[in-house]
Amino acid sequence: xxxxxxxxxxxxxxxxxxxxxxDAFLNHQIDVELLDAMGQEFYQRFKHLKVDRxxxxxxxxxxxxxxxxxxxxxxxVFAKKAQINISHDQVxxxxxxxxxxxxxxxxxxxxxxxxxxxxxLIIDDFLAHGQAVLGLLDIIQQAQAHCVGIGIAIExxxxxxxxxxxxxxxxxxxxAIIETIDDQTIQFRD
Amino acid sequence: xxxxxxxxxxxxxxxxxxxxxxDAFLNHQIDVELLDAMGQEFYQRFKHLKVDRxxxxxxxxxxxxxxxxxxxxxxxVFAKKAQINISHDQVxxxxxxxxxxxxxxxxxxxxxxxxxxxxxLIIDDFLAHGQAVLGLLDIIQQAQAHCVGIGIAIExxxxxxxxxxxxxxxxxxxxAIIETIDDQTIQFRD
Numbered sequence: 001x002x003x004x005x006x007x008x009x010x011x012x013x014x015x016x017x018x019x020x021x022x023d024a025f026l027n028h029q030i031d032v033e034l035l036d037a038m039g040q041e042f043y044q045r046f047k048h049l050k051v052d053r054x055x056x057x058x059x060x061x062x063x064x065x066x067x068x069x070x071x072x073x074x075x076x077v078f079a080k081k082a083q084i085n086i087s088h089d090q091v092x093x094x095x096x097x098x099x100x101x102x103x104x105x106x107x108x109x110x111x112x113x114x115x116x117x118x119x120x121l122i123i124d125d126f127l128a129h130g131q132a133v134l135g136l137l138d139i140i141q142q143a144q145a146h147c148v149g150i151g152i153a154i155e156x157x158x159x160x161x162x163x164x165x166x167x168x169x170x171x172x173x174x175x176a177i178i179e180t181i182d183d184q185t186i187q188f189r190d
Numbered sequence: 191x192x193x194x195x196x197x198x199x200x201x202x203x204x205x206x207x208x209x210x211x212x213d214a215f216l217n218h219q220i221d222v223e224l225l226d227a228m229g230q231e232f233y234q235r236f237k238h239l240k241v242d243r244x245x246x247x248x249x250x251x252x253x254x255x256x257x258x259x260x261x262x263x264x265x266x267v268f269a270k271k272a273q274i275n276i277s278h279d280q281v282x283x284x285x286x287x288x289x290x291x292x293x294x295x296x297x298x299x300x301x302x303x304x305x306x307x308x309x310x311l312i313i314d315d316f317l318a319h320g321q322a323v324l325g326l327l328d329i330i331q332q333a334q335a336h337c338v339g340i341g342i343a344i345e346x347x348x349x350x351x352x353x354x355x356x357x358x359x360x361x362x363x364x365x366a367i368i369e370t371i372d373d374q375t376i377q378f379r380d
Binding site for chain 2: 024029035058059062066069073075101109110113
């Protein structure tokens with residue numbers, strides 16, 4: 001998606017460890033016009049599928065998931081990272097390792113908001129090692145639902161997450177795939 | 191806002207300690223149609239003001255802030271609860287006490303996304319003791335910006351937050367104000 005790529009080049013910054021900061025428009029300050037264009041683009045790419053629900057993880061995934069859900073006219077459910085006010089037998093949980101923060105978090109989704117046989121679209125802001133998506137897939141499997149697609153804003157193509165998910169047969173659509181980061185120079189995959 | 195009140199009565203649940211759970215449509219699963227109606231209602235109530243930026247706190251505030259920002263055509267900035275990838279001299283921070291979780295968190299906003307003299311609208315999902323809003327007001331003051339209004343989805347009118355903020359001269363608009371909770375019965379303020 002050209003609009004997103006241009007914004008990454010213009011306003012993204014590269015930190016050590018090949019971390020890309022898009023705080024200026026995506027995950028601290030949010031440009032709502034760009035966000036809505038991204039939501040519409042996700043709709044274009046997945047509208048041929050039957051989608052019952054969109055799943056994401058707090059916090060940065062929420063805005064994107066909402067903007068896509070508006071087009072699909074389905075509810076969003078976001079996995080929570082903090083402990084939630086529900087007894088343990090009423091939630092699905094999974095462990096997610098964050099490479100950036102070098103820590104593991106437990107993500108939780110109430111069993112009330114994920115039903116067996118439903119078609120789930122996962123939306124998230126970043127795909128690198130794929131740990132967050134694997135956590136959501138684990139929960140979708142526990143619920144005996146189906147993941148019909150995975151929509152990502154920015155994929156780090158030089159890390160293994162996207163490759164592994166596609167090899168497992170998942171339909172992964174990323175709006176911008178970064179092929180390489182050399183020094184401060186970002187190259188996108190065509 | 192009648193639509194929201196009806197949903198609270200129909201799908202909200204009351205936990206011990208007068209905690210109201212609206213996980214079914216607002217802060218775990220999100221009904222995007224209701225969300226957009228709430229965003230539009232915030233616009234109706236604040237559109238007479240000059241708003242440069244909407245400020246909220248992750249995670250549940252994000253969806254509401256986005257839906258309001260679409261009408262105002264301004265960016266959203268959400269305060270982060272976890273440590274952020276920015277050196278300490280580049281962020282504003284404040285301490286927020288959560289009565290529900292009985293713990294204190296540090297909220298942070300990058301100095302890059304809050305400028306002196308700007309007019310800020312605060313949007314959040316709940317107002318009870320008002321700690322989260324006070325944390326945002328503290329940061330707005332540090333930035334030498336102005337808070338022109340505070341938009342809340344659900345205010346617990348029997349707790350002190352809204353009263354104190356209004357006494358301090360803030361314009362607080364809550365879409366639903368809960369006057370009392372007796373047993374499982376919710377009464378709204380007219």
